[in-house]
Amino acid sequence: xxxxxxxxxxxxxxxxxxxxxxxxxxxxxxxxxxxxxxxxxxxxxxxxxxxxxxxxxxxxxxxxxxxxxxxxxxxxxxxxxxxxxxxxxxxxxxxxxxxxxxxxxxxxxxxxxxxxxxxxxxxxxxxxxxxxxxxxxxxxxxxxxxxxxxxxxxxxxxxxxxxxxxxxxxxxxxxxxxxxxxxxxxxxxxxxxxxxxxxxxxxxxxxxxxxxxxxxxxxxxxxxxxxxxxxxxxxxxxxxxxxxxxxxxxxxxxxxxxxxxxxxxxxxxxxxxxxxxxxxxxxxxxxxxxxxxxxxxxxxxxxxxxxxxxxxxxxxxxxxxxxxxxxxxxxxxxxxxxxxxxxxxxxxxxxxxxxxxxxxxxxxxxx
Numbered sequence: 223x224x225x226x227x228x229x230x231x232x233x234x235x236x237x238x239x240x241x242x243x244x245x246x247x248x249x250x251x252x253x254x255x256x257x258x259x260x261x262x263x264x265x266x267x268x269x270x271x272x273x274x275x276x277x278x279x280x281x282x283x284x285x286x287x288x289x290x291x292x293x294x295x296x297x298x299x300x301x302x303x304x305x306x307x308x309x310x311x312x313x314x315x316x317x318x319x320x321x322x323x324x325x326x327x328x329x330x331x332x333x334x335x336x337x338x339x340x341x342x343x344x345x346x347x348x349x350x351x352x353x354x355x356x357x358x359x360x361x362x363x364x365x366x367x368x369x370x371x372x373x374x375x376x377x378x379x380x381x382x383x384x385x386x387x388x389x390x391x392x393x394x395x396x397x398x399x400x401x402x403x404x405x406x407x408x409x410x411x412x413x414x415x416x417x418x419x420x421x422x423x424x425x426x427x428x429x430x431x432x433x434x435x436x437x438x439x440x441x442x443x444x445x446x447x448x449x450x451x452x453x454x455x456x457x458x459x460x461x462x463x464x465x466x467x468x469x470x471x472x473x474x475x476x477x478x479x480x481x482x483x484x485x486x487x488x489x490x491x492x493x494x495x496x497x498x499x500x501x502x503x504x505x506x507x508x509x510x511x512x513x514x515x516x517x518x519x520x521x522x523x524x525x526x527x528x529x530x531x532x533x534x535x536x537x538x539x540x541x542x543x544x545x546x547x548x549x550x551x552x553x554x555x556x557x558x559x560x561x562x563x564x565x566x567x568x569x570x571x572x573x574x575x576x577x578x579x580x581x582x583x584x585x586x587x588x589x
């Protein structure tokens with residue numbers, strides 16, 4: 223079967239001009255780095271960096287009343303959207319009937335009866351098909367992923383750079399809120415969540431604004447950042463990655479994300495399985511760990527042992543520029559999951575000691 227050509231964002235030419243090294247990622251051609259992963263990582267931790275997130279998906283969902291759209295979303299997703307006022311957002315999960323994660327997503331109440339939903343790039347088609355198939359009559363879904371470009375501005379200087387770029391009176395949402403910015407006679411959706419552990423904003427806009435926005439943010443002091451540093455930053459902050467740390471066989475409870483599960487609300491997809499899991503107790507948990515001493519960085523699928531007993535597996539691993547050591551995330555048996563527990567990681571037939579740590583592994587400057 224002939225492979226489909228990689229998609230390109232509206233910023234592809236800008237990345238090439240900035241020296242970006244392009245790689246395949248989830249069906250897209252994306253920059254893995256510009257100046258180097260460590261330099262880009264440190265820029266986000268100390269100053270500001272800007273990421274192209276145009277590959278993410280954007281849906282809108284609405285109904286003729288808030289009650290109708292709320293009831294539908296509360297049945298399809300794990301969190302409780304009825305808590306949200308206009309302009310507020312929340313992290314949530316789309317599950318299968320077994321309680322496994324189809325996708326993790328963020329949604330914002332844009333008006334009383336309309337929500338803006340941001341989903342992972344590799345899950346756009348699957349999410350939209352599932353959400354529309356399970357939706358209630360009278361609830362309208364629109365997949366507008368092809369209409370939006372987006373960037374994430376992250377780092378302790380990001381708010382200053384945003385205001386330098388768009389004016390000191392430009393709307394600035396609070397964390398997990400959404401604002402509208404009028405710029406060049408068009409509308410930019412401004413959110414404030416982040417995936418790095420640092421403060422910042424995410425901007426969603428028509429493709430025609432992509433190059434002007436990107437160039438302006440670089441001009442005002444942000445460094446272009448690739449996928450490599452995105453991964454090291456999110457792992458230090460202990461944010462799970464869909465497809466690595468979250469998948470159809472893992473539940474939000476096992477991943478330590480119960481804050482996004484309103485287990486006491488009326489029935490939702492996957493609730494029965496999660497209720498059974500709560501009653502039985504978790505058999506495994508997603509933990510963060512670091513290598514104590516020298517050693518190659520952890521990698522996905524490395525096996526973890528407590529003595530001679532295999533107790534888990536690494537799901538994400540890297541070298542932490544901030545901590546100067548190997549770090550990772552992985553699922554381990556509940557009895558071996560407490561911070562301070564020393565395990566062995568098998569690396570090419572050799573055992574390397576690791577220590578389970580409290581999350582996050584590194585605390586940035588997020589709100």
